[in-house]
Amino acid sequence: MKVLVTGGAGFIGSHIVDLLIQNGIEVCIVDNLITGNVKNINSKAKFYNVDIRDPELINIFKQEMPQYVIHEAAQINVVNSIKNPIEDASINILGTINILECCRRVGVKKVIYPASAAVFGEPKYLPVDENHPLNMISQYGVSKHTVEHYLDVYYRLYGIEYNIFRYSNVYGPRQDSSGEGGVVAIFMDNILKEKQSYIYGDGNQTRDFVYVKDIARANLMAINYTIPNGIYNICNNNQISINELFSIMTNILRKSKLKPIYKKSRDGDIRNSYMIYKKIYDKIGWHPQYDIISGLEDFVKSIQ
Missing domain, CATH: 3.40.50.720 (NAD(P)-binding Rossmann-like Domain)
Structure with missing residues (x-):
């Protein structure tokens, strides 16, 4: 093949x-x-x-x-x-x-x-x-x-x-943290370098993250x-707020003292979104093997 x-x-x-x-x-x-x-x-x-x-x-x-x-x-x-x-x-x-x-x-x-x-x-x-x-x-x-x-x-x-x-x-190793890189990659780079991270809006907006x-x-x-x-x-069929994501990542990286700065929400940003994977699970049994914590831990392990 x-x-x-x-x-x-x-x-x-x-x-x-x-x-x-x-x-x-x-x-x-x-x-x-x-x-x-x-x-x-x-x-x-x-x-x-x-x-x-x-x-x-x-x-x-x-x-x-x-x-x-x-x-x-x-x-x-x-x-x-x-x-x-x-x-x-x-x-x-x-x-x-x-x-x-x-x-x-x-x-x-x-x-x-x-x-x-x-x-x-x-x-x-x-x-x-x-x-x-x-x-x-x-x-x-x-x-x-x-x-x-x-x-x-x-x-x-x-x-x-x-x-x-x-x-x-989608998040994980090799993701670009510049430009429109995913928020996980951006946070990862900032937290590791102890640079300032920014959250747009109140941080309570939710997303579905898949490893x-x-x-x-x-x-x-x-x-x-x-x-x-x-x-x-x-997808992961689970929603997590951007505030929760940042907190989980700082805890995993043992940088819990770092805090984000909040900026005005951006036009066009979606408030809440998460998806369901039942269709593909019913067809071939696919389901995510990583939740957000195990995925982030694997991500960190791969770059340390």
């Missing part, structure tokens, strides 16, 4: 690659290293420094002939999507069409695609399930959702199976088990 992973030098993609290789699966990576890091690349994977929009990408597919594609490469910065929607659409939509065309031409069996909880906007009910109404509030959310339709069309026209995974807030190793395992299971085409939430 061979799997091609786009974005395999990135935060989530590199963890998926590592787990696939640990399970004896042959892996090749396509990544342009704009946001990915060469240090994340598993030495047992074949690496191609190529943009997913490159017309020559088909030559890699013809050479490698993967049975599965895990398509993690994307423009993920919400602010950038608003400032430069053409670039966002170019990478997330046109780049994915290029991937799908390559899949069609070489007979790829299945594509696994990470969508985003950004498609839901401010939840109308909690927990958020796969049938929750969509309410995209950024170009990023629109571009990610557009790809969901393309995946369905390529299945109906060409028989390419697909699984769409809507991740909640990156649980994300990787969901992707592995989607290859090893028969899972019907469709959309699946990959």
Whole structure:
């Protein structure tokens, strides 16, 4: 079995690659290293420094002939999507069409695609399930959702199976703490360096955090088990406030004397959100193996 992973030098993609290789699966990576890091690349994977929009990408597919594609490469910065929607659409939509065309031409069996909880906007009910109404509030959310339709069309026209995974807030080793890096990575960096951390709003807003190793395992299971085409939430089915998160992290890192500074809440920030994973659990038995505390403890262990 061979799997091609786009974005395999990135935060989530590199963890998926590592787990696939640990399970004896042959892996090749396509990544342009704009946001990915060469240090994340598993030495047992074949690496191609190529943009997913490159017309020559088909030559890699013809050479490698993967049975599965895990398509993690994307423009993920919400602010950038608003400032430069053409670039966002170019990478997330046109780049994915290029991937799908390559899949069609070489007979790829299945594509696994990470969508985003950004498609839901401010939840109308909690927990958020796969049938929750969509309410995209950024170009990023629109571009990610557009790809969901393309995946369905390529299945109906060409028989390419697909699984769409809507991740909640992913955290763990190798996550970027700069720019729009996840709040866990930002807090981790600040607390370790005893730098000031900032919380926007009163800190009582809640999120659902899922550990990156649980994300990787969901992707592995989607290859090893028969899972019907469709959309699946990959999450923790649990909500935690940003205040609680900061307190847990300072306790784990033994920096409990550190306190955050509160700033005015940002426009567009969602107040409360958490998701439910019952659908994928019912299909293949996936559930998170890490709660927020065990995930953070594993994260800390990996960087100390």
